[in-house]
Amino acid sequence: MVMKGLTLRGLEVFEALARTGSVAQAAEITGLSQPSVSQQLRNLEKALGTDLVDHGRRPMRLTQAGRSFLARAEAILAELQMAQSELTVMDLGHLTTLSIGLIDDFDNDLTPRLATLLADSLTRSKFKLITLPSLEIFEELESQRLHLAVSAHSGEVLEGVIEYPLVRDPFILVAPKGSGGAEAVLKDLPFLRYAREQLISRQIEGQLARHAMEFEERFEIGSHMALMAMVARGLGWAVTTPLGYMRAARFHDGLEVHPAPFGEVSRTISLFTRSDWSDQVPNDVADMIRRLMKRQIIDPAVTQVPWLADKLVVIDN
Secondary structure, three states: OOOOOOOHHHHHHHHHHHHHOOHHHHHHHHOOOHHHHHHHHHHHHHHHOOOOEEOOOOOOEEOHHHHHHHHHHHHHHHHHHHHHHHHOOOOOOOOOEEEEEEEHHHOOOHHHHHHHHHHHHOOOOEEEEEEEOHHHHHHHHHOOOOOEEEEEOOOOOOOOEEEEEEEEEEOEEEEEOOOOOHHHHHHHOOEEEEOOOOHHHHHHHHHHHHOOOOOOOOEEEOOHHHHHHHHHOOOOEEEEOHHHHHHOHHHHHHEEEEEOOOOOOEEEEEEEEEOOOOOOHHHHHHHHHHHHHHHHHHHHHHHHOHHHOOOOEEOOO
16 A cells, blocks of 8 residues: 555655756746645655755755655656556557568667557557668668658658757767866767767767867777767777767776767757658657657656756657
8 A cells, every 4th residue: 555645746856856956947847836836845755754965955855865865756756657658658559560660779778669569459450560770761761661760860852751840969079088078088089989870970070070070080980889989998989979888888887978079960860751651650650759858758767967958858749
C-alpha cells in the first residue's frame, strides 16, 4: 500500500526541485504556483518522515536522504512515462504494411522500444524496421522502399516529402577525460574526423569552413563507436552531438564534453514521409518518438551535462 501523502505530483515537484535547486524554476516546470510547490515538498517530506532538501541553503541542496530518494523517484517517473507511452499507442491495425528506417544513433536506446511499441500496434500488418546512416535513409525513402524515415535533416529541399521535426541536437566537442579543456585539446591533440561520405561529417566540415577553422587531416573514421573509443584513449578530439555521445555510454568514463569550437549550431532530427501519405500515422509516430527520445535520451543527457538543458530539446509539433 502506498503511504499517505506520497503522490505523483509530489514526486514530480521533488524531481524538478532536485534538478533546478529553485522553487521558482520548479513551479515553472510543473505549472504550479510557488506556494504549491513548497506545500508539495512539505507533504512529501512529512510522508517520508525526513528532510529531502536542506531548507537553509539557496539554491536548495539535497540531503543524503534526498539523494537516495531521488534515484527512486526518477525510476518511478520514468516507468510511468513509459507506461503512458504504451497506453497511448496509436491504432495501426488498418495498415497492411509499414516500413520505417532510423539512423543508427538510436540503436542503444530508442530503436528497441519503438520497435516493440509499433509491433504491438500492427496487429495484422507486415512490419519492417531498419537502421542506416542518414544519407542511405533518404535514398530508401526516395525510392519508396520506406514509408517513414527518422534522420538528421540534410539541409536540402526535399521534393514530395513532409517533415515532422523531432529534436534539436547541438554539435558538441568531445575530448579525453582530464585533457585540460577545449582550448588545450584544440592546441595539443589532433582532430578525429568522421568519414567524409557521412552526412554528419559534411555538416561539421561546413561549420569549420564557415568559421575559417583548419585542422590537420590525419584521421578519418567511418565508425562512430570507433571514433569515441579513440577519443577516450586520448588519441584526439572530435565533434559529435549529444545523441552520438549518449550512444557511446561505455566510453563515458574516458570522455568529457565541451561546446563545439564553432559556437552554438545544431542539427535537426526529423521524421520524414512521402507527401502522398495523408494518414494520421506519421504524426502519431512522430509524437511517440518525441516522448521516447525525451525520456530515454534527452533527460539522461541533460542530467550528465546540465549546460545542454536549453540546447538539446524536443521540437513540439
